[in-house]
Amino acid sequence: MPVSRLASRVSHFIHEKFIWFLLASYALAAVLPGFGLWLRDVSLGQISLWGGGTRVSLSMLMLSFLLLNAGLGVDPVQLKLLFKSPVALLAGLAANLLIPIAFIFAVTQIMRIWHNPDEVQNILVGLALVASMPIAGSSTAWSQNANGNMALSLGLVLCSTFLSPVSTPLALHSVGLMTTGDYSEDLHELASGGTNAFLAISVILPSLVGIGIRLAAGKAPIDAAKPLLKLANFCILFLLIYSNASISLPQAVASPDYDFLAVMFAIAISLCGVAFITGWLLARLLNAPSADQASLMFGLGMNNNGTGLVLASMALANHPRAMLPIILYNLVQHLVAGTVDRLMFAKRDLTPGLPRDT
Numbered sequence: 001m002p003v004s005r006l007a008s009r010v011s012h013f014i015h016e017k018f019i020w021f022l023l024a025s026y027a028l029a030a031v032l033p034g035f036g037l038w039l040r041d042v043s044l045g046q047i048s049l050w051g052g053g054t055r056v057s058l059s060m061l062m063l064s065f066l067l068l069n070a071g072l073g074v075d076p077v078q079l080k081l082l083f084k085s086p087v088a089l090l091a092g093l094a095a096n097l098l099i100p101i102a103f104i105f106a107v108t109q110i111m112r113i114w115h116n117p118d119e120v121q122n123i124l125v126g127l128a129l130v131a132s133m134p135i136a137g138s139s140t141a142w143s144q145n146a147n148g149n150m151a152l153s154l155g156l157v158l159c160s161t162f163l164s165p166v167s168t169p170l171a172l173h174s175v176g177l178m179t180t181g182d183y184s185e186d187l188h189e190l191a192s193g194g195t196n197a198f199l200a201i202s203v204i205l206p207s208l209v210g211i212g213i214r215l216a217a218g219k220a221p222i223d224a225a226k227p228l229l230k231l232a233n234f235c236i237l238f239l240l241i242y243s244n245a246s247i248s249l250p251q252a253v254a255s256p257d258y259d260f261l262a263v264m265f266a267i268a269i270s271l272c273g274v275a276f277i278t279g280w281l282l283a284r285l286l287n288a289p290s291a292d293q294a295s296l297m298f299g300l301g302m303n304n305n306g307t308g309l310v311l312a313s314m315a316l317a318n319h320p321r322a323m324l325p326i327i328l329y330n331l332v333q334h335l336v337a338g339t340v341d342r343l344m345f346a347k348r349d350l351t352p353g354l355p356r357d358t
Helices: 003-016 018-031 034-041 058-072 076-080 086-113 117-132 138-145 150-162 164-176 181-192 195-217 219-245 249-254 258-285 290-301 305-315 320-344
Strands: 043-049 052-057
Touching (some): 003 219, 052 058, 058 305, 086 150, 086 258, 138 290, 138 320, 150 164, 150 195, 164 195, 181 305, 219 305, 249 320
């Protein structure tokens, strides 16, 4: 059997069982974190850019590969159609920034009654990382499955990614005003420090390189390599998730705080639900077709938490519990996406796509 055909079959199997592989990555991180912690600590030097510095780690390179692969998957024909629906695109980008921040503000008010203020701060910091991240490339796969508007879906992913040097610090500063003490200082420092350098090197640059390679090489060579690229993408994605989850999950499993985990899970589901509902409401308000509705719902509901986990593991190592909301949201967004897809977009004509990142 040709290697490409075998890779295609394995990739299809992983795609069908994606949630189970995601859960397996978390379980492995919880019981065997050693290798994951070693991967996280591998450093390849330091880069200074835009007045800030960032450590080049193995996790950062793995993340860059995921974004480069996402860039390779961008169809130039779809790029030309990006601004044919500017109202839906701009409304989606604005909602992607503002709705999570408004949600976090509501959480700060509701959680005033919580018995442990430190737990509240950890939740808020984790939510800040979720809210500040660009839209996940995997949202395009879910949109494709639901016969969504792929130009709008790609536009949401690319524009939120390229705007992240502005939107990410803005979101982090905003939530920093809602937190207190060391947590607030860390968020403001993260927003003012190496965030732009990190995003430029590990998110924007590889995305642009991937798009450039696709434009230069053409469709045929990329399509020929797609089975191997998809398989490599899955392997690196789960390895990255395992490595970053190794920081906080062992402690959560060894000393489980059930009420803390329960309230985080409830908040993650609520945030994800609000994001998906916002996409549905925007489509209704704009009188948009069902294809735009699918793209808005999956785009607003799914954030690039792989980037958030890498950033948190590098900059917030002194608050490992703050990574738990990101880990939970990463799982929840795929569960909610699957549920929405089944309930609202069950009839499909397109071949299912494959998630590119988280």
